[in-house]
Amino acid sequence: MDWQTIVFEVIDMRSFSNLWFWIALAVMWSSASHWVMGVPFDMVTRARRQGGQAEADLADMVRINCNRLLYIAGVSGLILIAAISFILTMLGVLGFAYKVEFAQAVFLLAFPMAIVFGLSIRTARRIGAQQMQPEGLAKLLTRHRIVIQAIGMVSIFVTALWGMFQNLSHGLLVN
Template sequence: MEGFYEEVIGSRSFASIWYWIVFAVVWTRTTHWTLGVPYEDVRNANAIGDQHLLDLETQMAINVRKTLAVFEANSVFLTASAAFLLATVFMLGFYFDIQMMQAVFLLVFPLTIVSALSVHLAQRLRDEDMHGDRLIKAYVWHRRVKQAIGALSIFFAAFWGVSQTLFSPYAAGL
């Protein structure tokens, strides 16, 4: 029975099913929600219009204000903290060869890029005062970019994980 627990809950990140479950859930949630608005609200606004479009515009306006209020008040601190944490995780993972930190970096770094793109979208929505079809097109375009980043992230993490698993000194013991 002990072998079962070692197999299911292992400390080797890339060989653990839990890492890939977390990876899939994080990217699914990330691509489904943009600036706090779920994709089905955009789909309904595009298909039905009327009240759904008004609700979408209201939700987006509220979430853009909230996002920019937090970011603009704390941008230096948030950017410095993110840079420090990413650099620390990168060094621990790739310089000191700690596989758990490699796995964390391969999950968090693309999410940081997506977060920066979301702040940029919020600034663009505020500055250009988008409504209706332009708002929906901007949302859909941003979602597609997030999906592309997520797909590349999953591909690269899987490639790196397989290479780490196959070429690690402990691979012969599997």
Template sequence: MRSFSSLWYWIALAVLWSSVSHWVMGVPFDLITRARRQDEGAADDLAMLAGINARRMLYISRRGGMWVIGFVCFMLTILGLLAALYGVEFAQAVLLMFAPMVLVGYLTLRLALRVEAEAPAGTALVRLLMRHRFVTQLIGMIAIFVTALFGMYQNIT
């Protein structure tokens, strides 16, 4: 269970953040860039796909949101206890992957609420999705940096 010295952990971390920053609220980044270049068909597809994914996320959060929040808090607590009190390296590694994703999930849900309420289209929607992608990438860079520092410390000691 040596996570931080395993190449597979670092590959999984890179794939996780790469996927999260590519799929902005379930919309692929290449569709956002095509819509940004004033492609009418891509802009229509973007608005439709963003609306569908926003409604899907909000349906799930409205139907079972409390259960999801309870489960996420339970998992964070268990991982936090195993990581901090018992020093389980696998729990530390998973916590460093899971905790920032909770923040990204919250921001994505907020974006879905905004897309549902405002129903932006065209450049306004592109701007919202690009801003969300930037914030997601920023969180990812900080998370990878903190994970790398902690992993180096863990491997040295």
């Protein structure tokens, strides 16, 4: 046996049985629920508790990130929608019609994040249109975070079920 065979027997390179995939999934959803629209959520809780300068900082940070998101959506929104749709469709077809496991794994990571990105743009438009006060911003960002966490829980659940199915079916085919 050569060293490559030994490495590939010890470390399974399939997506759903690879520990790095599950670590990446956990880090991705942890980051998505902590950085709500580019604002760290501890800043939201600090603004709610302390008020004053912490609320002003939150309002400034939200304004900057909302303007950034709205600029990106305004300038290249149509191109982004077309490119993301093409990539997600390509991954979906490769993954689920042609049974490419890597494409399935990337699709299960990317599709929910595309939904979160769309919700973030919608929330940014809402904030920009209403010119909210800091206490209203904190409530809205908290609700947005809860929605992101719900999407993350459903995504992790579906990915875990699909990953277990893939691992069990692969194990049955090998043995």
